[in-house]
């Protein structure tokens with residue numbers, strides 16, 4: 001039983017970070033991926049180049065574990081990419097840790113990918129029939145094979161033509177011995193920002209990593225854009241024509257760090273605004289507002305400000321519960337939540353408590369937290385969720401269950417409220433979510449992906465690629 005089930009949340013797949021034109025590129029990458037650790041804890045890796053050759057290391061676990069034996073000292077170069085991984089596609093094996101490294105006719109290639117390719121199985125079948133042999137179970141390897149077989153000499157041409165065959169979500173860094181290429185899928189589902197450091201450039205899934213290394217934010221990589229950084233500087237090409245952005249709304253709700261700006265909107269401020277919006281839509285008479293740490297605290301502050309009910313630290317997170325915390329039985333799994341969270345009894349005792357959480361996936365964690373609040377003496381517990389009900393699976397690299405595992409796909413609001421044991425339950429509306437994030441965007445859904453709430457996916461999806469392939473051959 002993994003920690004993810006004890007702590008019932010959606011999980012981000014990966015974080016990527018790249019540097020071009022800095023003598024400490026591997027060290028900066030180390031600090032960069034360390035700042036992105038919340039996006040993936042299964043494996044970490046860095047590949048660097050000095051214009052001639054690759055030096056790299058990948059390991060399992062947290063960044064500090066993967067680089068626990070001075071491996072970083074062996075890596076040098078002025079160009080580097082780094083990756084942290086949480087597995088949604090493929091296995092939890094070192095072979096699948098990224099950056100993935102390949103040799104092909106035009107030289108060496110390293111890839112770091114955040115997202116999920118929805119037609120990976122189809123392309124893989126096709127490539128295997130044409131003789132390709134895959135080394136990993138990661139769908140990212142499909143991109144490497146397409147590049148290797150493209151016949152183009154310039155890596156940017158090979159990458160552009162390969163990515164035109166790919167559907168789904170990708171924020172991608174591709175590195176050769178002397179070039180760094182960044183690519184974002186035509187819908188811009190995942191975030192990717194460009195910064196500068198000295199005369200060099202940095203790329204990161206989130207801007208929080210720029211602050212850590214002292215880089216300046218420059219701009220976002222645009223949907224369908226290929227950014228090439230080499231000895232001639234930085235320039236841009238198009239993978240696709242102009243396409244509407246559909247950035248993952250869960251980046252704002254839960255995944256990203258509150259000190260990051262996603263597409264120039266600060267995540268903490270967006271979450272606070274979601275809390276304010278929730279207060280407008282679902283007010284309740286209560287004595288105290290508390291948020292499930294860490295991701296729901298900003299929304300709880302917003303809810304408290306809008307309602308005038310005092311915000312209190314009613315729940316405390318224990319930061320030292322390891323990610324491999326294992327509990328075999330249902331009984332002990334309940335204990336797992338207690339190991340991660342504690343209630344501040346004096347704050348909730350005898351009080352009507354509003355508990356803000358950012359989302360409900362299966363409902364199990366929420367049920368346990370409500371129970372803990374009651375056991376600590378809360379008179380009433382009103383649960384308010386700062387996102388709409390998650391009713392549909394994500395195909396873009398977020399670890400949602402199938403529909404059967406999603407409580408909101410199976411139960412009515414009243415049934416959910418009963419299941420979690422709350423006095424009342426309310427979710428933010430889809431309109432409230434879009435309004436709260438406040439993106440100034442004329443595209444459909446104001447530039448958000450809302451598919452896990454609405455079932456309207458911004459790309460084609462291939463729910464069973466094997467079947468689809470069978471019908472194609």
Ligand code: SF4
Pocket residue numbers: 189247248249250251393394395396397398449450451452453
């Ligand atoms: S389906 Fe949901 S989790 Fe997946 S990319 Fe869209 S908004 Fe994000």
